[in-house]
Amino acid sequence: MEEYKVAVSYDPDLTGPRSLIFFIQEAGASSTHYQASLYILERRHKTKKDHEIKTYRSQFLWRCLFSLPLLLFSVVLPMIPPYGNWLSYKLYNMLTIGMFLRWILCTPVQFIIGKRFYVGSYHALRQKSANMDVLVALGTNAAYFYSVYTIIKASLSDGFEGQDFFETSTMLISFILLGKYLESIAKGKTSDALAKLTDLAPDTACLLTMGDDKNVISETEISTQLIQRNDILKIFTGSKFPVDGIVIDGHGYVNESMITGEAIPVAKNPGHSYWSETALSQIVQIVEVAQLARAPVQKLVDRISRFFVHAVVAVAVVTWLAWFIPGAAGLYPKSWILEAMDEFELALQFGISVLVVACPYALGLATPTAVMVSTGKGATEGVLIKGGNALEKAHKILEI
Structure with a gap:
């Protein structure tokens, strides 16, 4: 089966790579000619x-x-x-x-x-x-x-x-x-x-599917490359944050020393923003340029x-x-x-x-x-x- 690499532009406020892959696979559900996966580019330069x-x-x-x-x-x-x-x-x-x-x-x-x-x-x-x-x-x-x-x-x-x-x-x-x-x-x-600074981010994340009553329907482990805007993720105690975001439920402490330089973990409660290696990777890209x-x-x-x-x-x-x-x-x-x-x-x-x-x-x-x-x-x-x-x-x- 032939393989093709396709570059797709999209509005991150409306969709994301996971949704695009899902639609392609749904369209080719009856055929083996429509399979899609995310192509991970090598590190820039x-x-x-x-x-x-x-x-x-x-x-x-x-x-x-x-x-x-x-x-x-x-x-x-x-x-x-x-x-x-x-x-x-x-x-x-x-x-x-x-x-x-x-x-x-x-x-x-x-x-x-x-x-x-x-x-x-x-x-x-x-x-x-x-x-x-x-x-x-x-x-x-x-x-x-x-x-x-x-x-x-x-x-x-x-x-x-x-x-x-x-x-x-x-x-x-x-x-x-x-x-x-x-x-x-x-x-x-x-x-x-x-x-090495950007390799600290985890490879996978736990994606939650929420019902209309805001209860959890399912938990799915996905690649961090497939995370989209407005996704709800479950962060386990002691694990790293895969992306930047806002706490909607629960509380805990987050180590933001890589961003702020503050060694003491910061308490996070619902409504608080947190920074992860995603922000750091953006800083590293600026340094590279x-x-x-x-x-x-x-x-x-x-x-x-x-x-x-x-x-x-x-x-x-x-x-x-x-x-x-x-x-x-x-x-x-x-x-x-x-x-x-x-x-x-x-x-x-x-x-x-x-x-x-x-x-x-x-x-x-x-x-x-x-x-x-x-x-x-x-x-x-x-x-x-x-x-x-x-x-x-x-x-x-x-x-x-």
Whole structure:
């Protein structure tokens, strides 16, 4: 039998999911083609966050597959001769085995694993804006393509002594993706902490059917997901309240500490309202939405980045000119320039260094992670923090 998922909109003052299911089943009482049940959606954002964590974990593992050997060939082995001497063996002219291996290992990281930065840059530039993706793409591409240029020149020259920057490009992309992976894990833990607060509600409730004389006709155990407005529920002593409501008969004490912070149970009599985990779940939903919003400092970083990217590019160009023009004019010794290199290439190295070093990785990664972790930690301690805006304003609270 085929199954279908149907989204139904209704007025909660007139009907509810239990009534809709009942009418569908009544209509199909003589047929097996009309059976209905409530489809319980996963917790909001959970599926998306799980997918995000898996994606970043996969990228992280692929990154390790390429970046760790590259780091070994470019940094570790050359420092411990004779184990790294074989990397200096020349394949053709001045092209060495080490340069060739670094090129092979860097290329998948630059264009496949780092594809997200190209996509982000494309969307930003289409909107005539610039963000951190643009700066990352500029810095890593400058390092990569300059390194490709050194390979080409080394293969065509018998005296070239230039240095490639393949490990720089690879490690920059790798560390950014590692930060994104850690951030996604922090977000997942925060969501789990908030979920624990709403998992306190009972799964079932006792529904009473009342007669015209206001006497109880029957008692039925139903899922709390099927409770409708104006239902009359029976709450047993010591059990939890499945929804918010008004006491119509009986008396007792209710623990509302999760809402009010008051540890002493509150006496309830007919006509009194009581609050349950339903109200708490609504508060948690508000906190979740607030967490997705950017904190004021993040918005400030976004505004600054629009000008910062242009400023970095301008500084890189000025740095290149500051080294190229004096070099062409012979204002510094030729011994500063490696063999088979010229003033243009030396100046280009300094310009690329500016692009690589200037990326605001800390502000782009640390701020959202700090907000997510702090709100999650607060949730585990029973303190709900409504996003980064509330955290930034908290320092203004005076101790009395």
